[in-house]
Amino acid sequence: MADLDIVIVNWNSRHYLRGCLDALQAAHDEDAGLIRSVTVVDNGSSDDSLDGAAHERLPLRILRNRDNLGFAAACNQGARGGNGNFLLFLNPDAAATAAALRLPLDFMARPGNRKVGICGVQLLDDAGHVARSCARFPTPASFAHAALGLDRILPARFPRARMAEWDHGQTRAVDQVIGAYFLIRRPLFERLGGFDERYFVYFEEVDLSYRARRAGYVSVYLAGAPAWHRGGGSSDGIRARRLYYSLRSRLLYAFKHFSAAGAASVVLLTLFVEPASRVGEAFLRRSPRRAAETLKGYAALWAWLPRYLLLGRTR
Known part of the structure; x- marks a missing residue:
């Protein structure tokens, strides 16, 4: 049957x-x-x-x-x-x-x-x-590595959540x-x-x-x-929006599954450190468009977060 x-x-x-x-x-x-x-x-x-x-x-x-x-x-x-x-x-x-x-x-x-x-x-x-x-469950440390760009610069030392090292x-x-x-x-x-x-x-x-x-x-x-x-x-044609939703879901996951201290560290790194590392990487690759898409995605995240913290709205 x-x-x-x-x-x-x-x-x-x-x-x-x-x-x-x-x-x-x-x-x-x-x-x-x-x-x-x-x-x-x-x-x-x-x-x-x-x-x-x-x-x-x-x-x-x-x-x-x-x-x-x-x-x-x-x-x-x-x-x-x-x-x-x-x-x-x-x-x-x-x-x-x-x-x-x-x-x-x-x-x-x-x-x-x-x-x-x-x-x-x-x-x-x-x-x-x-x-x-396949991927590992995220942790505050793994999110920190992503925010700092360490998983992209030194993937052998700071592996990404996705299990790229396994065939x-x-x-x-x-x-x-x-x-x-x-x-x-x-x-x-x-x-x-x-x-x-x-x-x-x-x-x-x-x-x-x-x-x-x-x-x-x-x-x-x-x-x-x-x-x-x-x-x-x-999602190929909406990279800025895709980045926003990915970052937003990251914060929702941290709020739901991490301790208060762990969630706070993820929020601070995501909002204040990662934008600079992503924009810097985009310019190193000579991609002003990618830098602009990054800034647009983070602007949407900054606009969403106060609504979520104050009103609990995810839309």
Whole structure:
């Protein structure tokens, strides 16, 4: 019996969504007992993303939002109404074969893997190279390294959260798998209340993975089931806004999971130190445009933070 519900959140990803759905239809045709449902949540796209999205042999439903509700909120929206024991959150710029769906399900269904709550797979980029798709949970120290630019200047001494030093050639337990392919047990997802919708985009899967770990479950990276992931997708053209949302989600994560002192250190470094290091790096690369985008992203962050601290507003 099909036991997998797939949720795809789309925002102006017209060039990728069709390929994602084509791959899922091929997987469904190959293994008819695999997919219970596919839900596409369109977050107020303006690029006619849903033109040609219908796939008559795929158990597909499409939810249309007038506005962009954010990735976490749209994921929760798409998850509601399904009843499979497993939920897969799949990016529209990803493509999964039947094997990339079946093997993780079989792995998690083994009696000895009952405490594997989340599973990711090997993701291949445009050139067929294995992407570095797993990460460590962030800490105040790791955020400090990022703010100071140490993880970019001396990556061997100050490794980034993303596990770039590991070739991702072996199956292993990890802190977090990337949200482009994020398979989770539905009972665990519902027990944890789904994604925290205060994260508009970025860090929502980190937060959920951390809460799953605290609940006694592990995340596993499965090396033997490759899928394709282009990366970047719908956010390629909005770098300043992307930086703002990433920094904002960083602060939300720090407020939620760190001590008061740890969160304060992250805020101070993010607001007062990192802008200078990022702008300096941009000029060293002779990229005034990147410097301008950096300043624009930080201006948005500075405008948001007082509203959040005083009123608790994340929008």
